Every structure is written in structure tokens, then in C-alpha cells.
Amino acid sequence: MKKLLLNTLLLSFVVLTSNAQRVLDNLDQDGSGALYRNNVLNKQLAQKIEGSEYLVNEFRFAEISGVSKQIMIRYDAVTDMIEVQNEKKEVFSLIKNEPYSTITIIESNEKIKLLNYKSDEGYMNGYLVELFSNKDISLFRRDKITLQKGKEAVNSYQTAVPARYVRVSDEYYLSIKNKTAIPMPKNKKELQTLFPTKKEDIALYFKNNSFSLKNEKSIIEMTKFISTF
Structure with missing residues (x-):
């Protein structure tokens, strides 16, 4: 019975992965530029960096507006990019354009939206997590990780400090009557x-x-x- 269940689960995963690969192929079959290869993502970093640029390291199945099938994605909180992985483990970046502006993680039902918003840094176009929304007001969270530079040891008495990814405090934004989202007071x-x-x-x-x-x-x-x- 356990063997049958395991085989069923494996078959389901293979089917989902195959569908995801077909979606990747279909996304750019007409040269629309929905996905683009990010060579940096497909190579190991030469520099050792502690921590992770991802809140969730694993790729997860998601629904993307404008795409008919589920595909494997994860969010890079350093570059503010949605990464898409195919069955060859190659990683692509999803272009920040319509209609690919709403990403829903299947297992958690978390919704990530590509929005124009105003931050302390100026006007931005990026991904925010939707926490609440109706026709009058919406609340979003910005997940952000920064790269903290390392320090080399100047002499034998000092200890080198490696570069590391550091999560910064969450930022919250309000959109009133579907207007540009602004920082939470x-x-x-x-x-x-x-x-x-x-x-x-x-x-x-x-x-x-x-x-x-x-x-x-x-x-x-x-x-x-x-x-x-």
C-alpha cells in the first residue's frame, strides 16, 4: 500500500513538472520575452556568502496570471525578481510586465503582486505580498533582504567577516481606491x-x-x- 502511494505521488510530481516545462516552452515561443535567462542564477557564486537571498529556498508550484498552467517559482528578496525553474534545473527570471503581474503560491495561497508603489526610496515597480484587499483598500508587505559586505582580516590578529544576506524589517503599504500604494503611516x-x-x-x-x-x-x-x- 505504501509503495503504491509513493508511486502515485511520484507520478503526480512528474506530470506537474512536465506541464510546467511545457508552460516554460509556451511562454516564449513567439519571442514575447516573458522569461529571460539569467546566467548569474545558473552559476555558483565564486564568493562565499552566508545566509540566503530567499525567504523560501525551495521552488514551489504557483499560478501566474496570463499563464494557463502551474509552474515552479521562488522569490529573490535581494533582486526583487521572480525566478522560474524548468525540469533541467535551469533558472529564468520572469519579466516585470503584464499580464504576469499576479503570482499565487499553491501550497500557501500567498498572493504576490507586481505593483507601482511609492517608498522612501522613490517610486518603485516591484513585488509586494497581498495581506488584505477589497474594493476600497488593500494592504501589502514588502519582503526585503540586503547583501551586507564582508571584511577581510587586515592582519593575523583580526578575523575576517564574510559577506552575508540580512533580512531587513518588513515594510507595509496601503493602496486606497486602487491608487498607487503608499507607505503605512x-x-x-x-x-x-x-x-x-x-x-x-x-x-x-x-x-x-x-x-x-x-x-x-x-x-x-x-x-x-x-x-x-
């Missing part, structure tokens, strides 16, 4: 100012509920409350 006062006609309602919410801009669950619940206005 940094404090309660700024949040009330963003919704001037509902200051009293928001103040009452703060009074009756525990709220922290450092807690994702708290931010989601606050956004849901605002969506009822």
Missing part, C-alpha cells in the same frame, strides 16, 4: 491624518483595541476595520 497620528473624516472612529478603535504598527496581525485587523468605512 509610522504612527497612530499619521494614520488618523490619512483618514481625516474618520479620525474619531480610528481613535475609538485605538482606545478599545491593542494596536501596534510593529505587529503584522494588528496591522491587518486595523486595515479590515478601515475597510468598513
